[in-house]
Amino acid sequence: MNKEENKQSVYSVKDFNLWYGETHALKDISIEIPEKEVVAIIGPSGCGKSTFIKTLNRMVELVPSVKTKGSINYEGKDIKKTKVESLRTEVGMVFQKPNPFPKSIYDNIAYGPRIHGIKDKKTLDEVVEKSLKGAALWEEVKDRLNENAFGLSGGQQQRLCIARALAVEPEVILMDEPTSALDPLSTAKVEDLIHELKKNYSIIIVTHNMQQAARISDKTAFFLDGEIIEFDATEKMYSNPRDKRTDDYISGKFG
Ligand SMILES: Nc1ncnc2c1ncn2[C@@H]1O[C@H](COP(=O)(O)OP(=O)(O)OP(=O)(O)O)[C@@H](O)[C@H]1O
């Protein structure tokens, strides 16, 4: 048995379907998301990438017209039977546009831990430092922790949002095009960070950037019109895709 087969699945999705009213946005999705790897979700606009990752932390349920069928297990348990709050503690999310709170850098990071009842200043200080270090931002902000987060650059704000996600010690980090609003240097920093983070976290990242998917992911899922056309080791998929549609998309024939 090789190493791949030994990997645990953090999510196990079976025959999952999702409708927004009449729109059938996810069709018979079955996928095993491996632990402590980076899975990239690629595919053209409107194919269901954001919908898919928002189902994983049950955020999609906020849309009133949503109906679903099929199952999503997180660490062996049906997510519908898990408390949303505890699921969201274990599954952090980072969005396309950095969305810090209008608070200090320190309070952005301490927010989640405080909600979980941590009040002790020393403990919070430690969480803030550890999270900022984890997001490769500490050196840049350690002397201005009490300044408003909006004073940071876009790339710094995005790393702050990653630090904020890390502060509650999640297992999984979902990222929806986390670098699409960033300049190339900030993008490179976030990509390096993702590479570091996968030692400790399972990461699922939506990206429109095929080179980025190739650089940072272990596995890639190609979505098209609500279906998963292909899911495989990134290297394999880029060098030798099974499906012609994957090949056409990767080689830029549509998208
Ligand atoms: N809140 C919503 N209400 C109704 N339909 C929606 C909603 N959100 C998404 N959809 C529809 O579901 C489908 C999938 O959308 P989704 O946002 O998941 O695509 P995407 O792959 O993330 O696209 P993009 O690359 O543009 O971000 C689309 O047809 C979209 O119009």
Ligand SMILES: [Mg+2]
């Ligand atoms: Mg999207």
